[in-house]
Amino acid sequence: MHLDLQLITSGLAIGSVYGSIALGLVLIYRSTGILNFAQGEMATFSTYIGWSFVVSVGMPYWVGFLLAVLAAFLLGAVVERVAIRPVQNQPHLTVVIVTLGLFLLFNALSLKFWHSDVRPFRSPFPSGSVHVLGTYISWVSIGIFGVSLISMAFVGIVFRFTKVGLAMRAVTSNPMASALMGISNGRILSLGWGLSAAVGAIAGMLAANRLLLDPNMMQGVLLYAFAAAVIGGMTSPVGAVIGGLVMGVTNALVSSVSWIGSDLSLAATFIVLVLILLVRPQGLFGRQIEVRV
Amino acid sequence: MTASTLEFDGVSVAFGGVRALDDVSFSVGEREIVGLIGPNGAGKTTAFNCVSRFVRPQRGRLLAGGVDLTSVAPHEIAALGIARTFQGLELFKSMTVAETLLAGQHSRRRTMGALSSALRLPSVRRAEAVEIAHAREVADFFSIEQYWDRMATELPYGVQKRVDIARALVSAPRLLLLDEPAAGLNVEALAELATVIRTIRAEFNTAVLLVEHHVAMVMELCDRVCVLNFGRVIADGRPEEVQRDPAVIEAYLGTKVTDDA
Numbered sequence: 001m002h003l004d005l006q007l008i009t010s011g012l013a014i015g016s017v018y019g020s021i022a023l024g025l026v027l028i029y030r031s032t033g034i035l036n037f038a039q040g041e042m043a044t045f046s047t048y049i050g051w052s053f054v055v056s057v058g059m060p061y062w063v064g065f066l067l068a069v070l071a072a073f074l075l076g077a078v079v080e081r082v083a084i085r086p087v088q089n090q091p092h093l094t095v096v097i098v099t100l101g102l103f104l105l106f107n108a109l110s111l112k113f114w115h116s117d118v119r120p121f122r123s124p125f126p127s128g129s130v131h132v133l134g135t136y137i138s139w140v141s142i143g144i145f146g147v148s149l150i151s152m153a154f155v156g157i158v159f160r161f162t163k164v165g166l167a168m169r170a171v172t173s174n175p176m177a178s179a180l181m182g183i184s185n186g187r188i189l190s191l192g193w194g195l196s197a198a199v200g201a202i203a204g205m206l207a208a209n210r211l212l213l214d215p216n217m218m219q220g221v222l223l224y225a226f227a228a229a230v231i232g233g234m235t236s237p238v239g240a241v242i243g244g245l246v247m248g249v250t251n252a253l254v255s256s257v258s259w260i261g262s263d264l265s266l267a268a269t270f271i272v273l274v275l276i277l278l279v280r281p282q283g284l285f286g287r288q289i290e291v292r293v
Numbered sequence: 294m295t296a297s298t299l300e301f302d303g304v305s306v307a308f309g310g311v312r313a314l315d316d317v318s319f320s321v322g323e324r325e326i327v328g329l330i331g332p333n334g335a336g337k338t339t340a341f342n343c344v345s346r347f348v349r350p351q352r353g354r355l356l357a358g359g360v361d362l363t364s365v366a367p368h369e370i371a372a373l374g375i376a377r378t379f380q381g382l383e384l385f386k387s388m389t390v391a392e393t394l395l396a397g398q399h400s401r402r403r404t405m406g407a408l409s410s411a412l413r414l415p416s417v418r419r420a421e422a423v424e425i426a427h428a429r430e431v432a433d434f435f436s437i438e439q440y441w442d443r444m445a446t447e448l449p450y451g452v453q454k455r456v457d458i459a460r461a462l463v464s465a466p467r468l469l470l471l472d473e474p475a476a477g478l479n480v481e482a483l484a485e486l487a488t489v490i491r492t493i494r495a496e497f498n499t500a501v502l503l504v505e506h507h508v509a510m511v512m513e514l515c516d517r518v519c520v521l522n523f524g525r526v527i528a529d530g531r532p533e534e535v536q537r538d539p540a541v542i543e544a545y546l547g548t549k550v551t552d553d554a
Binding site (some may be wrong): 180 | 345366367368369370372376377379381384385386387388392394395397399400403413443460464496553
């Protein structure tokens with residue numbers, strides 16, 4: 001195992017993608033108790049929308065990027081309103097089936113509109129690398145990491161400093177009391193799904209260059225993101241982001257071990273996950289679940 | 294007669310076969326303090342929950358400033374000038390007292406764009422400064438200013454109770470619903486409570502409707518008392534009238550057993 005900076009930065013870059021998807025999962029989970037299995041497929045679908053804007057229509061990359069993020073936001077809000085809210089008060093399993101259905105739906109829609117061929121999606125970042133501390137770090141890694149971090153910080157700022165963010169936290173904590181403060185729970189939950197989908201779309205767009213765009217692109221990422229959310233404690237947004245980075249770096253480091261390689265890296269990474277959970281069952285940032293009697 | 298702040302007009306609620314409220318009519322006038330009392334299961338909480346829109350009446354109207362509450366969504370109640378406290382407090386976890394008092398103002402806060410909020414534009418800061426100043430005034434009134442940056446749910450019970458009332462009052466309601474404010478208070482706090490509620494009316498210019506088990510406190514505090522028993526209003530009037538009412542005495546103490554029955 002080489003502990004070199006190049007591996008770590010490349011791990012941080014893909015880890016920030018895991019972290020973004022994990023953040024989306026956690027935002028929805030903590031406010032509604034729903035595990036959104038469609039998080040990755042919705043991100044893939046939005047990435048295709050971005051791809052169409054940039055490649056088919058020929059828009060400048062960042063214009064297409066922003067339009068795709070906007071489209072994802074609307075998509076998330078509509079999905080909440082149309083597919084989730086009607087089953088919100090049903091047993092957990094019902095809701096899980098619905099999000100699995102959304103997984104299949106968005107996967108099928110991507111396949112229908114853009115077909116199964118693997119497409120390259122050019123990176124908006126320069127292709128070279130920068131010489132740091134005796135090693136080379138690619139601009140692509142720096143770019144992915146930077147943009148993910150900015151988007152996740154933006155979510156943090158919304159939660160910390162805006163009226164809507166405060167309302168979101170209120171609904172998460174106590175939907176009944178927040179309704180009586182004049183907060184529309186439905187609108188806030190729609191916004192939450194929109195925000196999650198938007199963060200997911202950013203992750204998808206950033207990952208597309210490295211993973212290559214195909215309808216199943218985010219399925220592996222979703223696995224890592226679930227693991228990242230669990231490491232982070234399922235309800236902590238900061239935990240989810242750090243969990244993602246831990247997964248990315250661990251994965252990069254273990255795959256450099258010759259007898260593990262990229263074939264076994266997924267398994268090895270999850271062994272690390274299990275070890276972390278053995279020491280801290282509630283995750284790095286989770287609290288012990290309180291059950292109200 | 295001036296328009297009342299809240300008016301129950303023939304409200305009936307049944308849960309299955311149980312009549313929780315049966316043709317209930319009473320009203321709360323402007324700046325009036327009204328107590329809603331009655332034995333356990335009389336329908337007090339159901340009446341409250343009708344106003345908060347957790348329970349939908351099968352019959353009757355619930356008027357607040359001319360608007361029928363039965364056709365309004367729960368989150369629209371606050372904008373009509375009605376706020377409430379909770380017996381179980383129901384404070385927001387992982388929010389400071391300051392944030393709690395901002396969330397309480399949700400119905401009157403201006404919505405700012407996410408981007409302008411993120412960039413802390415002057416317009417955002419000005420609006421927020423007004424909201425924070427208002428929250429501080431209310432916090433000061435309830436002597437919870439020293440807990441401003443503390444997590445609300447980590448404070449002692451008595452303080453949390455004050456945060457709960459403050460959260461309701463920052464929205465500057467015309468009617469404050471208090472759900473068993475005396476519950477869990479010790480003797481001294483109980484003695485103070487009546488004074489506090491009267492001061493709230495004077496300071497915040499609001500009517501108060503309270504559900505309370507503590508009859509003595511209600512009689513001392515309220516302008517008017519409404520007594521429910523088995524979902525019906527059995528008395529409605531000034532405390533001294535209600536106290537003498539035979540139906541009320543019967544509901545609370547039971548029928549006198551007479552030998553020649």
